[in-house]
Amino acid sequence: MMQVVDSHFHVWQQADLPWLSGPMQPRIFGPYEPIRRDYLMAEYLEDTRHTGVEKSVYVQANWPVDQAEDEVAWVSTIAKETGWPHGIVGYADMTVEDVRSALDRLTVYPRMRGIRQQFHWHENPLFRFAAHGDVCQDKTVQANVARLADYGWSFDLQVFAGQMDGACELVDACPDVTFVLQHAGMLTDTSQEGRDHWRRQTAKLAARPNVTSKLSGFGTFIHKRDAQHITWLTRETVALFGAERCLWGSNFPIEKLWTDYPSLLDTHRMAAGALSTAEQAAIFNDTASRVYRLSEH
Numbered sequence: 033m034m035q036v037v038d039s040h041f042h043v044w045q046q047a048d049l050p051w052l053s054g055p056m057q058p059r060i061f062g063p064y065e066p067i068r069r070d071y072l073m074a075e076y077l078e079d080t081r082h083t084g085v086e087k088s089v090y091v092q093a094n095w096p097v098d099q100a101e102d103e104v105a106w107v108s109t110i111a112k113e114t115g116w117p118h119g120i121v122g123y124a125d126m127t128v129e130d131v132r133s134a135l136d137r138l139t140v141y142p143r144m145r146g147i148r149q150q151f152h153w154h155e156n157p158l159f160r161f162a163a164h165g166d167v168c169q170d171k172t173v174q175a176n177v178a179r180l181a182d183y184g185w186s187f188d189l190q191v192f193a194g195q196m197d198g199a200c201e202l203v204d205a206c207p208d209v210t211f212v213l214q215h216a217g218m219l220t221d222t223s224q225e226g227r228d229h230w231r232r233q234t235a236k237l238a239a240r241p242n243v244t245s246k247l248s249g250f251g252t253f254i255h256k257r258d259a260q261h262i263t264w265l266t267r268e269t270v271a272l273f274g275a276e277r278c279l280w281g282s283n284f285p286i287e288k289l290w291t292d293y294p295s296l297l298d299t300h301r302m303a304a305g306a307l308s309t310a311e312q313a314a315i316f317n318d319t320a321s322r323v324y325r326l327s328e329h
Contacts, residue, residue, distance in 0.1 A: 034313060036297065038080070038088040039320040040214075040248045040281025041117070043110065045070050048095055048103070058158050061286050062255045071285045073114050079284060079293040089281070089324050090117040091188060092148050097125060101137050108141045119145040119324040121188050124176075127167070131176040135183055145324040147180060148188035152218065153195065159220065161190075168198035174205035181208035186323055189243075190214035196233035203240045210242055210323055215249035215283070216269045222254070222261070231268060238272040244323055245273045247300065247315065248281030257291035259299050266303040275311035279319040 046052045051059065052068050076088075095103040100123040107120050120143045124134040138144050151167040153160050167173055168191065177187050189211045191199045196217070203211055217234045219227070237243050247269060250262050270278055280300055287296055304312050321327060 034084060034316055036083065036085045036280070036316045037320040037324075037326060038085050038282045038284075039212075039279045039324065040091050040246055041076060041088055041284045042091060042093040042286070043071055043073050043076055043107070044093050045072070045106075048099070048106075049093060050096065051094070060159050061252050061289060064286075064289060066289060067285050073110050073116055076284065077114070077116065079288070083294050083297050085297075087118040087321070087326050088116055089119040089121060089145065089320065089326070091121045091281075092123040094150075095123070097123070100124060100134065104138055104141050104144065108143060111143055117143065118326050119143055121146040121148050121186075121324075123147065123149060125149065126173045126176040127170065128176070129172065132179055135179065135185075139183065144185065146186035146188055146212070148190065148214070150190040150214075151195070151199075152190045152192050154192055154220070156220075159192070166198055168195065168202035174202055177202060177209060178206040181206070184325075186210040186212055188212045188214055188246075190218070192218050192220065193230040193233040196236050200236050200240065203237065203243055207242060210244065211240075212279070212323060213237060213243060213245040215252060216245050216247055216265055218249070218252065219265060220253050227264075227268075231272070234269075235272055238277075243273075244277040244279060244319060245269050246279055246281050249283040249286070251287050251290055252283075255290055257287070257296055257299055259302065262299050263303040266300065267306075270304075270307065270311070270315070275307060275314040276319060278315050279323065280316050281320075 051057045090107050104122040122138055124131050124147050126149050150161045187209055219230045250265055251257055304315055
């Protein structure tokens with residue numbers, strides 16, 4: 033069985049996440065009552081048992097912004113106890129005047145590999161996260177993201193197709209930073225027109241050699257595991273970026289709302305089944321290992 037790196041998953045304690053306590057807040061992945069509970073490492077490891085997953089990368093789960101270091105510290109403690117995860121993508125606010133003090137505090141955690149701040153904005157209020165759609169074009173944001181190169185960290189970039197021009201401006205301002213496009217650009221409109229728009233816009237970002245694309249979260253807007261949908265997005269993304277700049281992630285436990293881990297991974301493996309052995313190895317192991325420097329653990 034091919035070795036697999038899960039480049040995008042979360043564990044959490046319900047008490048730490050505002051959106052998992054109190055009244056249910058609208059989320060882009062729909063009703064989420066089944067995951068409004070603790071999802072800890074023991075359950076994740078049980079979910080991945082016998083799947084070939086040998087390493088994983090934790091991606092920040094939107095703790096309150098003033099607890100960004102607490103999140104990394106907690107996950108680091110879990111890693112010491114269990115050996116998992118092997119890399120951590122934390123949070124820092126790139127809109128502040130100078131982010132370096134926040135980044136410096138995170139350097140004490142040896143599994144830190146990158147930062148994610150979600151910049152996605154959409155005309156549909158339910159799909160919005162950023163305050164406005166032009167965050168990537170903010171010069172302060174660009175300067176702060178560029179500083180990640182000094183730490184050897186990547187930036188997990190989360191934007192919609194309509195924001196790709198601004199995302200290209202951000203990437204061009206940070207040539208020494210590796211960007212990881214979240215969920216392959218988050219296709220929301222699966223009509224032919226929507227797919228064509230996504231492809232045109234994503235191609236602009238794919239033309240930048242320091243951008244990789246994460247094959248993850250494909251059930252986010254359709255709320256199901258759909259083999260045809262996953263195959264189409266995989267084929268198109270690989271055609272744009274090349275397999276050597278694509279990496280797979282489970283987005284668990286979000287996708288646990290509509291599928292189980294082995295079925296999800298098997299569907300993604302089948303979607304990449306027409307690719308060469310080397311290309312499949314890149315998607316499911318090599319790219320994530322390189323981008324997140326997982327050989328260090």
